[in-house]
Amino acid sequence: MEKFIELFAEALEREGEIKMEDEFRNYDEWSSIAYLSVIAMMDEEYDVQIEEAEFKKLRTVQAVYDACTNK
Amino acid sequence: MEKPFNPFSLEGKVIVISGAASGIARQCAINCSKMGAKLILLDLNEEGLKETMTMVERPEEHYWASVNLLDYEKVGGIVKEAVEKVGRINGLLNCAGISTTNLFKLTKPEELDKFFHVNVYTGYFLAQECTKMGNLSKEGGSIVFFSSVAGSFGEVGKSTYGMTKAALLNLAKHLACEMARKNVRVNSISPGAICTPINMNLPHMKDPEKRAALEAQHLLGLGETSDIANACIYLLSDASRWVTGTNLFVDGGFSVR
Numbered sequence: 001m002e003k004f005i006e007l008f009a010e011a012l013e014r015e016g017e018i019k020m021e022d023e024f025r026n027y028d029e030w031s032s033i034a035y036l037s038v039i040a041m042m043d044e045e046y047d048v049q050i051e052e053a054e055f056k057k058l059r060t061v062q063a064v065y066d067a068c069t070n071k
Numbered sequence: 072m073e074k075p076f077n078p079f080s081l082e083g084k085v086i087v088i089s090g091a092a093s094g095i096a097r098q099c100a101i102n103c104s105k106m107g108a109k110l111i112l113l114d115l116n117e118e119g120l121k122e123t124m125t126m127v128e129r130p131e132e133h134y135w136a137s138v139n140l141l142d143y144e145k146v147g148g149i150v151k152e153a154v155e156k157v158g159r160i161n162g163l164l165n166c167a168g169i170s171t172t173n174l175f176k177l178t179k180p181e182e183l184d185k186f187f188h189v190n191v192y193t194g195y196f197l198a199q200e201c202t203k204m205g206n207l208s209k210e211g212g213s214i215v216f217f218s219s220v221a222g223s224f225g226e227v228g229k230s231t232y233g234m235t236k237a238a239l240l241n242l243a244k245h246l247a248c249e250m251a252r253k254n255v256r257v258n259s260i261s262p263g264a265i266c267t268p269i270n271m272n273l274p275h276m277k278d279p280e281k282r283a284a285l286e287a288q289h290l291l292g293l294g295e296t297s298d299i300a301n302a303c304i305y306l307l308s309d310a311s312r313w314v315t316g317t318n319l320f321v322d323g324g325f326s327v328r
Contacts (some may be wrong), residue, residue: 009204013253014204015204015205015209033249035253041314
């Protein structure tokens, strides 16, 4: 999980704290570029390809983590 | 006492300069240090870098490293180390590059590869390292790619060099879009012919006839390294805070005609 948070922070380029229950779209760093970075991270690091419609359903950091690890 | 008005000040800013062992980049290092910047100087040429370090103000504040910019992994480590020692990066002058005159019909694929790697890829990946989380200042920064008039205007024997310089013009525009959200400005600068020690020994400046022809192309005559360095100070400083994605010709009027 620690590794995931590190990768997620890097994708968002967020230096502030990240908690699993956070709704990541509320972060100041969230943007269309951050979205592309997270999608790329999921693909490269977890071999998970996610459709935009599916990703839109994910609200929290935990949900993204689950999507990465519960293939 | 209130500080005198100086929107061009680089005081407190950390500036990375590639190719700083000679020529325009060395002058950039000297002038930026005079404007108060802390420097991270990179070049393959260690002796040249050491010499540059004897010319800058407050050498004890700066960091320098001899590195092959094509060794991307190593560059990443050096940038990280430099940030730990000097502080987070506010600006980058991507000066490092090579020039050539070669005819289109004689150019081989490996020559093109070499020029794109040295003139384009190194700047691309150095900019990537400098703007990584943890390396870039939280306030954002300013990146300057060194293009050339050859990136916008045609000349016999300059297709290889010119293509790489045109690529940098375009790169600056796209990165300006991508980096604006991080308050990073990205611009390019297009120098005309500059009298550097290396250029002075090349036929186009050494030969009196060729030099006269070259001078005639520049309304204000040939340039000096400080002409470019001072323009860089503008692009690095807060004086250009609303300038991004543009190209600045500093060419003594070459591009007017």
